[in-house]
Amino acid sequence: MKPLRTLLLFITCCISTAAQAQSRALVLQTDFGLKDGAVSAMKGVAFGVSSDLKIFDLTHEIPAYNIWEAAYRLQQTAAYWPAGTVFVSVIDPGVGSARKSVVAQTKSGHYFVTPDNGTLTLIAESLGITAVREIDEQVNRLPGSSRSYTFHGRDVYAYTGARLAAGVIPFDSVGPLLGTGVERIPYQRAAFSNGIVKGNIPILDVQFGNVWTNIDERTLAQLQPRFGDQLQVRILHGNKVVYEGAMPYAATFASVPEGRPLAYQNSLMNLSFALNMGSFAEKFKVSSGPAWTVEVKKK
Structure with missing residues (x-):
């Protein structure tokens, strides 16, 4: 058997x-x-x-x-x-x-x-x-x-x-x-230098108008932000500044009043920007792609 x-x-x-x-x-x-x-x-x-x-x-x-x-x-x-x-x-x-x-x-x-x-x-x-x-x-x-x-x-x-x-x-x-080589599109990779984190805006959260970056946890950690810290954010399309302003680094959307901006980590653990109950992208005319970049520092 x-x-x-x-x-x-x-x-x-x-x-x-x-x-x-x-x-x-x-x-x-x-x-x-x-x-x-x-x-x-x-x-x-x-x-x-x-x-x-x-x-x-x-x-x-x-x-x-x-x-x-x-x-x-x-x-x-x-x-x-x-x-x-x-x-x-x-x-x-x-x-x-x-x-x-x-x-x-x-x-x-x-x-x-x-x-x-x-x-x-x-x-x-x-x-x-x-x-x-x-x-x-x-x-x-x-x-x-x-x-x-x-x-x-x-x-x-x-x-x-x-x-x-x-x-x-x-x-x-x-x-x-x-x-092993393939055609590649050039873009700004996530990087930290002289107290500033730089990155790309690869995509929008199209349903809600949130702005996602490619700045990952490890790169952001070099800025040493804590929840509640104010971040100074510049968003550029090519060499043109499209948005510049300060916002808190927050854990959730509800951490700020309705209609106010915040910086947070999205589901992919990348730095992102949003308006609580609103569209950041629509309000500030921000889009995405290899030509869209962002600079972030602590205020």
Whole structure:
């Protein structure tokens, strides 16, 4: 009985391992919106590769052509997904041009299928890239789509991402190895110098109008702020000062009267600015992107 039990256990483990290999999540991000059938077409292609695929949406509301916001949403989200998850991100103003279509593998074991146009800027820094392969469209392209030049999201990215997530192809079969480098968008990294913390405004909390920065806990700690301290804040777009003022560093929105500004740490533990019960971004005409910077010091 013991050899039989061992054999059954081995077979069970093999089946379980095979099932896990076939069940990696496929997560989609685009700037397509949901007003037409573009996203549904991508999901249809993926489902056609394997009806067992688990397909999820990151967002399809990236502003049109906004590569930077796509880069941020990937960074904001990816680390919370299990290793092996395949992300397909299609913000592709250069569709049909010389830009490369790639799959990046990260140190965390995630995969990103995307145009190499800056979308991987922040993922490269936060998760680290171990290898980048250019998609071989002679192999990894939806059959019958060779004369379609403007919907690579469906014909190349969704198809390749689904094949990778479903275990139809390994990463090695995506295409030729390019190394570990990717196109990057320049921006102000979080830094402390001479009593001033500098950083970027990568994104807005769009629902409430709060202004998020990339100034993390470790960088902010060099300023040694305590709750109740007044911070002097300057927000710039390029070289133009858009906002300048003082506000308390607070634990919660309710720490200040309604309508008053405050500095706080958001859910990602990055320094942020808000109005209690109001939109900081709308009131002070603040936006986000690589050209938006902030300077903070204790008053």
